[in-house]
Each structure stands twice: as structure tokens, then as C-alpha cells.
Amino acid sequence: VVSTQSTWEMNLIERIEGQRDMRVAFQGEKGAYSEAAAFQHFGHDNITTVPCQSFVAVFESVKSGSADCAVLPFENNLGGSIHENFDLLLRSGLSVIGEIEFRVRHCLMAAHGVEFKHLKRVLSHPQALAQCQNFLNTLSLRAEPMYDTAGSAKFLVEQGQQANDTGVIASEWAAEYYGLNKLATGVEDETNNTTRFLILKKAPSDQAAETDSQPTVSSSSPVQYKTSLVFALPDAPGSLFKALSVFALRDLHLSKIESRPAKDLDKFVTTSSFFSSSSPSPAASDSTPFKYYFFVDCLADIKDARLINALRHMSEFALFVRVFGSYPAASVPAASAETVGNVSVLTAPPKEKLRIGIMGFGNFGQFIAKSFVRQGHTVFAQSRTDYSASAEQLGVQFNKEVSWLCQQKLNVLIISVSILSFEEVTKALDWNLLKDTLIVDVLSVKIHPKNVLLSTCPNDIELLCTHPMFGPESGKYSWKGLAFMFEEVRVNRLRAVCDSFVDIFRLEGCNMLEMTCEQHDAFAAGSQFVTHTTGRLLAAVGCQTTPINTKGFSMLLDVIQNTCKDSFDLYKGLFVFNPHSKAQLDAFETAMQSLKHSLLSDSASTVSQTAAATEPPHQFKLNERVEEMKESMTAAITDKARELAKQGKKVLSLSVGEPLEPPPAHVCDATIAAVQKNQTKYTAVVGLLELRQAIVQKLKNENNLSYTSDEIVVSNGAKQSIVQVMMALLNNDDEVIIPGPCWVSYTEMSVLCGAKPIVVPTKASDG
Numbered sequence: 001v002v003s004t005q006s007t008w009e010m011n012l013i014e015r016i017e018g019q020r021d022m023r024v025a026f027q028g029e030k031g032a033y034s035e036a037a038a039f040q041h042f043g044h045d046n047i048t049t050v051p052c053q054s055f056v057a058v059f060e061s062v063k064s065g066s067a068d069c070a071v072l073p074f075e076n077n078l079g080g081s082i083h084e085n086f087d088l089l090l091r092s093g094l095s096v097i098g099e100i101e102f103r104v105r106h107c108l109m110a111a112h113g114v115e116f117k118h119l120k121r122v123l124s125h126p127q128a129l130a131q132c133q134n135f136l137n138t139l140s141l142r143a144e145p146m147y148d149t150a151g152s153a154k155f156l157v158e159q160g161q162q163a164n165d166t167g168v169i170a171s172e173w174a175a176e177y178y179g180l181n182k183l184a185t186g187v188e189d190e191t192n193n194t195t196r197f198l199i200l201k202k203a204p205s206d207q208a209a210e211t212d213s214q215p216t217v218s219s220s221s222p223v224q225y226k227t228s229l230v231f232a233l234p235d236a237p238g239s240l241f242k243a244l245s246v247f248a249l250r251d252l253h254l255s256k257i258e259s260r261p262a263k264d265l266d267k268f269v270t271t272s273s274f275f276s277s278s279s280p281s282p283a284a285s286d287s288t289p290f291k292y293y294f295f296v297d298c299l300a301d302i303k304d305a306r307l308i309n310a311l312r313h314m315s316e317f318a319l320f321v322r323v324f325g326s327y328p329a330a331s332v333p334a335a336s337a338e339t340v341g342n343v344s345v346l347t348a349p350p351k352e353k354l355r356i357g358i359m360g361f362g363n364f365g366q367f368i369a370k371s372f373v374r375q376g377h378t379v380f381a382q383s384r385t386d387y388s389a390s391a392e393q394l395g396v397q398f399n400k401e402v403s404w405l406c407q408q409k410l411n412v413l414i415i416s417v418s419i420l421s422f423e424e425v426t427k428a429l430d431w432n433l434l435k436d437t438l439i440v441d442v443l444s445v446k447i448h449p450k451n452v453l454l455s456t457c458p459n460d461i462e463l464l465c466t467h468p469m470f471g472p473e474s475g476k477y478s479w480k481g482l483a484f485m486f487e488e489v490r491v492n493r494l495r496a497v498c499d500s501f502v503d504i505f506r507l508e509g510c511n512m513l514e515m516t517c518e519q520h521d522a523f524a525a526g527s528q529f530v531t532h533t534t535g536r537l538l539a540a541v542g543c544q545t546t547p548i549n550t551k552g553f554s555m556l557l558d559v560i561q562n563t564c565k566d567s568f569d570l571y572k573g574l575f576v577f578n579p580h581s582k583a584q585l586d587a588f589e590t591a592m593q594s595l596k597h598s599l600l601s602d603s604a605s606t607v608s609q610t611a612a613a614t615e616p617p618h619q620f621k622l623n624e625r626v627e628e629m630k631e632s633m634t635a636a637i638t639d640k641a642r643e644l645a646k647q648g649k650k651v652l653s654l655s656v657g658e659p660l661e662p663p664p665a666h667v668c669d670a671t672i673a674a675v676q677k678n679q680t681k682y683t684a685v686v687g688l689l690e691l692r693q694a695i696v697q698k699l700k701n702e703n704n705l706s707y708t709s710d711e712i713v714v715s716n717g718a719k720q721s722i723v724q725v726m727m728a729l730l731n732n733d734d735e736v737i738i739p740g741p742c743w744v745s746y747t748e749m750s751v752l753c754g755a756k757p758i759v760v761p762t763k764a765s766d767g
Contacts, residue, residue: 021048025058025067031150031174037102037197038071039173055084059092062200069201071100076195079127081258086295089200089324091264096228096325098199103481103509106132106188109153109180110167111160116183123152124169132169135187141167150174191511192481196330198228225301226255226329229311230293232262232319239317243294246313250306253299255329262291302326353377354500357405357437359425360416361387361398364442367472368414369396371479375504380408406433411497414440415449419573423452431458438494438501440464444528444570446517448577450489463489464498465517468505473562480509487516521578529574529581533588535563536571634744688714719745726753 024047026034035049050067052058061067075081089096106128110119119141122129126145129136136143146152149170156168157178167183168174175182233239247254300307302323315321354377358365361383369379369391379396381387382405391398399405405413406429413434417425422443439461441449446465453463468475469483484505491498506512539560549557563571575581641653662668674680692712699705715721726749730736736750740759750757 021046022069023048023050023067025050025052025061025070027052027055027058027072028148029150029154031153031171031177033102033104033149033171033173033195034071034073034197035150036171036173037073037100037195040102041071041098041100041197041199055082055088059088059094059200062094062202063092069097069199070094071197071199073195074198075256076104076193078131078190078193083260085198086258086260087263089198090230090260090293090322092200093203094200094324095203096198096327097201098327099226099330100197100199101330101509102195102197103511104131104188104193104195105172105186105512106169106193107172107175107182108132108135108167108169108184108187109156109175109182111156111164112179112181114164114167114181114183118165119167120165122167122169123155125149125152128169131188131190131193134189135184150177153178153180156180186511186513191483194481194509199327224299224329225304225326227298227300227302227307227326228295228324229298229322230295230324231314231321232291232293234317234319235291240294242317243314246310247298250310252306252310254296255299256295256297258295259292260295262293299329354411354497355380355409356501357382357408357410357413358396358416359383359402359405359413360418361385361391361396362416363472365414365416366390366394367475368416368442368468369394371508372504375507377504380405380410402428403430406430410434410437411494412438412440412501414442416442418567418569419443419445419448419577420569422449423456426452426456431461435460436494438462438464438491438497440466440501442466442468443573444469445524445574445577446485446487446520447579450487450517453489462491462494462498464491464501465489467520468510478509479505482510483513484510485513485515485520487514487520489517522580524574524578524580529578529584530588531559532563532566532571532574533585535559535561539564719743719749722746723749723752726750726755730755 022042024038024042026032026038026049028034028051030049030051032051035051038047038049050061052061055072058067058070058072062070072085073082074085106124108122116139119139121142121144122136123144123146124132125148128149129143129145133143146155149168152168153170153174156163156166157180159166168180169187172182172185174180231243233243244254244257298307298310302308303326311321311323354372356372356377356379358369358379358381361369361381362385365381365383366387369381372379373395379394381391381396381398382400382402383398384400386400388398397408413429415422415426422441439453439457441453441464443449444467446467450463450465453465457463465487467485468479469485470479475482486502488498502512534556538556543553543556543560545557546553575585638653641651644651689709692709692714695712695714696707696709699707713721713724715724726736730750730753732754734755736755736757738746738750738757738759739762741761742759747757747759
């Protein structure tokens with residue numbers, strides 16, 4: 001492991017080692033995030049924290065010697081820069097010897113015995129309350145601002161029984177320090193809330209000699225260094241462009257630039273130049289009242305020849321240049337992660353190097369193994385598929401046998417198999433070889449593996465259920481800010497192993513979410529399962545990119561891509577093994593039916609209103625399918641013949657439609673007599689089944705066609721049978737092939753059933 005402490009920082013620690021604890025000043029009460037950041041960087045041993053009421057007091061404590069160094073916040077990725085500290089740094093004469101990137105994770109706490117249902121109000125710093133607004137709204141809690149997050153926790157303890165309806169939002173460290181009960185962690189609305197702290201101390205007397213030493217290029221170092229500096233420029237066209245170009249021309253990456261009003265500029269021009277400047281000093285006295293300092297962070301060591309030459313170049317035209325210090329960067333840009341390593345994971349090495357086994361070495365297993373190896377852990381892998389070549393490239397020992405994996409005296413065994421095979425795989429393990437091994441699952445559902453492990457593992461096997469809520473795509477460049485959920489289901493003897501394993505993800509910058517498996521699945525059904533269902537529904541609909549994609553539609557296409565590239569087994573597992581998913585699926589269906597009903601009823605209402613305004617009264621609208629049908633030519637000819645006959649013309653009608661003459665008189669008399677004598681009843685059905693069976697036999701014997709009696713339609717006319725068959729079989733936009741010439745009504749019968757008629761001309765000579 002490469003040390004990420006600067007030379008000055010290590011010298012400082014060595015100088016006081018064995019004499020007393022190093023004194024680290026911070027702003028705020030005990031339990032503040034600044035103190036937690038100091039402990040994250042230095043550890044709890046051998047340091048004494050010095051709380052100060054203000055930022056000014058922190059600087060003064062280091063300058064006066066009351067503290068050996070200070071940990072101060074300089075920027076937050078959500079709230080921006082803390083300008084006061086930039087101004088104080090310039091005037092203090094202190095140097096920067098290190099930086100800390102601290103994940104701000106808000107925690108809701110209360111006195112012991114107080115539960116969610118008892119809370120009526122929550123106290124904290126206004127900024128912390130604002131960052132947890134959505135969470136507070138869901139609980140309907142009244143937010144009351146206080147001067148400090150840790151100060152709120154301190155106030156709660158001092159109030160005692162009088163504050164049993166009160167909660168506080170502060171750091172987890174504050175809850176531990178003041179002995180409060182943590183009701184919920186990670187309650188902030190934005191999961192990627194990170195503050196950058198700088199470590200400051202008095203500048204060493206040999207600073208100039210160190211920075212003027214022989215320049216070297218340290219690109220081979222696995223640690224990425226950062227140099228913080230400030231400069232001022234004359235008020236002239238292109239000044240800032242020229243200043244930035246000295247870095248760009250030498251391929252030096254600037255990770256930050258901040259401008260601040262240039263107070264007392266003349267003082268710094270005459271006394272604070274890093275290099276001798278050839279610029280005419282009167283430029284500092286330009287008539288404009290608006291002058292600025294530029295604070296810059298450059299990803300390079302001060303001993304890098306490129307940076308030294310860049311600063312010498314700048315000194316030719318800048319009013320002054322000062323270097324605050326050069327130190328290991330807490331993190332690096334994603335593009336540089338592969339070449340210089342993820343330095344952020346090295347700021348606080350894990351307590352213990354682990355022997356980690358991975359059962360199931362597919363894409364995800366290989367993905368997490370890469371980070372494990374990079375952090376110095378020994379990794380063993382097993383899978384039914386031969387991944388020995390991939391394992392060798394990653395520095396992982398591989399074997400296809402489960403028994404071999406269990407024999408490796410593992411500290412941790414990760415079961416990284418599919419949801420559907422998890423139970424079968426777990427039951428096949430040799431627990432006698434795993435008594436001193438922490439068993440970890442990484443499935444995306446949690447109640448199922450928890451129950452399987454509790455019912456399968458002996459009582460002395462220790463269990464940790466986790467869900468790294470990212471994968472090879474979303475975590476390609478960094479795990480920073482990505483969620484890692486975990487529950488210590490059964491952890492006792494292997495506490496140190498569990499802490500070291502969880503620290504792997506914490507040190508990668510993950511958003512650590514400690515919750516029960518039951519809570520996870522309740523949340524997952526409303527998020528993960530909903531996302532996968534939405535993606536697969538849209539894919540089934542056939543959504544594809546268009547030349548006029550909106551931003552929202554492009555996001556939906558991304559959802560389709562991200563969900564459908566996962567196996568259907570994974571999606572099915574999210575449904576089958578999460579008891580909350582069925583209710584979510586039912587909610588989907590209910591919502592769709594409700595939306596459809598609203599749309600159709602609104603549409604019908606609109607059509608009805610339009611029709612009422614344009615059509616005569618007592619009119620009604622026929623079914624759309626009926627409207628699409630053309631008038632029967634047979635009926636038209638019959639109507640024409642009847643009309644001509646009424647006019648007294650002698651007509652010889654060749655229409656095969658309705659007869660022109662009424663039925664014979666004796667038929668009419670018999671019909672009237674039958675009605676008068678109540679001699680009416682349903683058409684007889686006796687023999688109908690036998691008739692259908694006889695038709696089936698005839699088709700088999702004469703046409704070699706196989707049917708059942710249920711597939712035979714018997715009706716009062718051929719057209720009626722055809723319509724019945726069409727209505728039973730056809731769907732919208734089906735095509736009906738009709739041999740022609742044919743009855744003209746055949747095509748319109750197809751239209752009536754929502755199908756498209758296709759007439760195929762035939763000839764008698766074709767048979």
C-alpha cells in the first residue's frame with residue numbers, strides 16, 4: 001500500500017510521536033463532521049482534536065501553536081466553495097499538507113427509548129435540514145434550525161427528558177460521541193454529498209529550498225499529487241488566458257479554479273511572490289476597483305519539471321504567485337483512474353488484509369474482484385465455467401471445484417450466483433471448512449438470501465447480507481457515491497473481518513446504507529422492480545430512437561438498454577423472491593387500466609360533445625367498423641328493382657337477394673294461425689351434435705381433414721357461419737384471403753371483424 005501522507009505530514013507525525021498526541025484543530029462542537037473527517041484521515045489513535053468556535057479561531061490555534069495542524073472544509077460538491085477559508089488561507093501564511101474527501105452522511109438520532117412515532121421536531125444546522133427536506137416531509141416532522149449539527153446533538157443531551165419528542169440530524173460520529181440512538185442513517189436527499197477538507201500547518205522554514213530543488217518528473221509514482229497555489233494578474237486583455245495556457249501547454253490538469261476579490265493586493269505583490277517577478281509592480285495599482293486572486297489546484301507534484309516551468313513562465317507576467325503546498329490527491333478524475341490508480345481508497349488502509357473467496361466468477365464477480373485485488377487483498381474464485389484466463393489477468397487464483405474454494409482458509413466467502421440458483425448452491429457448501437469464514441451474499445433481493453442462509457447455515461456461521469447497488473457499467477470508473485446496502489445478520493466472533501470487508505466499499509467512496517433486508521426489499525419493489533418492469537414494458541412496445549428524441553425519451557431509451565441487458569432470470573428473481581413485487585405489479589396493472597379508462601372516457605365525452613353540437617337531434621352514431629363497410633351491391637340491386645316495381649314498371653330482377661313477391665297465401669295463413677295458437681318455440685337442437693360429428697367424419701373420409709365437433713359451426717346460412725368464424729378468430733389488422741370471384745359481402749364481412757380482405761383472382765381452369 002502506498003502511503004498517501006505528504007512528506008511534511010509524516011515529518012510532523014514523527015516529530016511528536018512518543019511525546020504526545022498530535023493536536024488537530026477543527027471548527028465546531030465535538031462530534032462535528034470536521035472532527036469525523038480528521039478521524040477518517042488520521043485514525044482515532046494518537047491524535048487529540050481541538051474544537052474551535054470559528055474558522056478564524058482554527059487558523060489562530062495553528063499559528064499560535066495550540067494545535068499542530070487543522071482540518072478545515074474548503075468546498076462541497078452541492079453547496080460550492082467556502083470562500084471565507086480561501087481568504088483566511090491566503091492571509092494566514094499556513095501551508096496545505098494534505099486533503100480529505102469526506103462523504104457527508106446525515107444521521108437522524110434521538111435519545112434512547114425515543115422512536116419515530118414519538119418525534120415531532122428535528123433540530124440541525126439549516127444547511128443539513130435543507131439537505132434532508134424530502135426525508136423530513138415524508139415523516140411530517142417540523143424542522144428547527146440550530147447553529148451547528150453536533151451542537152444540536154449536544155443540546156439534545158443537555159435537555160434530557162424535556163426533549164423526548166425531538167430528533168437531531170448530525171453525523172454518525174456525533175451519535176456515538178453523545179450516546180444517542182441512531183434511528184436512520186443516510187437520510188440526505190442527495191446521495192453524493194461530499195466535502196473536501198484541507199489539512200493545514202505552519203509553513204516549514206525550508207519551503208523555498210524544497211520547491212527550488214532539482215526538478216523531476218514523477219509520473220511513475222502510483223500516487224497522484226496535487227499542488228494548491230494562488231496568483232494575481234494585471235488588468236490587461238488576455239491575462240487569464242495567458243495564465244491558464246502555461247498549464248495547458250504542458251498538459252497539466254487543473255482540478256479547480258476559484259476567483260476571490262483581491263484585498264490588500266499591493267501587500268502580496270511586494271512580499272509574497274513565489275518566484276521573482278519581472279512584471280512592473282505599478283500594475284497592481286490599476287484604477288479599476290475590481291481585482292481578483294485566482295486559487296488553483298493542479299494535479300502535479302511541485303517537483304514535477306512541467307509544473308516548475310509553468311510557474312516560472314507565469315511569473316513573467318503575473319503580479320504574484322504563491323504555492324500553498326503539494327500533497328497526495330484524495331481522488332483523481334475517472335479518465336486517469338486506470339493509469340494512476342484510485343488513490344482515494346488508499347487514504348486509510350483497511351485494518352486487515354483479507355483472503356476473499358468469490359463463488360460465481362461471472363461479470364459481477366470479476367468486477368468486484370478487480371477492486372479487491374487493487375486494495376491488496378488475496379482473492380480466490382470458483383465457477384462452473386472456466387474463467388482461468390480472466391482470473392490470471394486480474395491476479396486471482398481460480399478453480400472450478402467448490403471443494404477447492406472452501407479449503408483456502410478464507411476470511412470471507414462471497415456467494416455471487418443468480419437468484420434462482422442461490423439456495424441450491426448454498427446447500428452444497430461444506431460448512432465444516434467455513435467455520436471461521438464470514439459468508440456474504442450480494443443478491444439484488446435480500447429477504448430470500450437472508451432466510452436461506454439462516455435456515456441452511458449452522459448457528460456458528462457468521463452472516464452478512466449486502467447489495468452493491470451498481471455493476472460493471474455504472475461502476476466502471478469509480479464506486480464513489482454509489483450505494484452499498486448491508487445488514488449484519490449474524491456477526492460476533494468475526495467482527496474485525498466484517499469491518500474490514502465493509503471498509504473496502506467505504507474506502508472506495510460508496511454511499512453506505514445500513515438497513516434490514518426487509519426494509520431493502522420494501523424500497524426495492526418501488527424502485528428497482530419498477531425500473532426493470534418499465535424498461536421491459538417499453539422494450540415490448542418497441543420504443544426505438546428517432547431523429548426528434550426529447551431528453552425525456554432519450555432517458556427512457558437508456559432505461560430500456562440498462563434493464564434489458566440483464567438476464568430475464570434476474571428480472572424474474574426480483575419478482576419471485578421479493579414478496580413486495582407482486583403488489584407492485586398489480587399496482588402497475590391497476591394504474592394502466594385507470595389511465596386507459598380515463599383516456600377513453602374523456603375521448604368519448606369529447607366525441608359526444610362534438611356530435612351534439614354538429615348532428616341533428618335523435619341521431620345516433622354507428623360502430624366504426626359498421627361505418628367502414630360498403631353497401632351490399634346485392635341489396636342495392638334488390639332495392640332498385642323493388643322501387644321500379646312500385647312505379648308500375650315490369651322488372652325482371654336477376655338479383656339473388658330478397659324476393660320481390662310476398663310468400664304464398666297459404667304460407668302466410670299458416671304462420672298467422674301458429675302465432676295465434678301459441679305454437680312458437682326455439683329452433684329444435686335435437687340431432688345438432690350428431691350432425692357436427694357426421695360432418696367431421698365426412699371431412700376425414702373424403703378430404704383427409706382432421707377436425708373435432710367443437711370446431712364445426714352449424715347455422716341457418718353460409719354467411720352466418722362465416723361471420724361467426726371470423727368474429728371468433730380474427731384480430732385487428734389480420735388479413736383474410738378470399739378467392740375471387742366471390743360474394744361482394746365477403747370483403748365487407750372481413751372489415752366488420754376488423755380484418756383486411758385480400759381478394760385473390762382465380763379461374764375455373766385452375767381447379
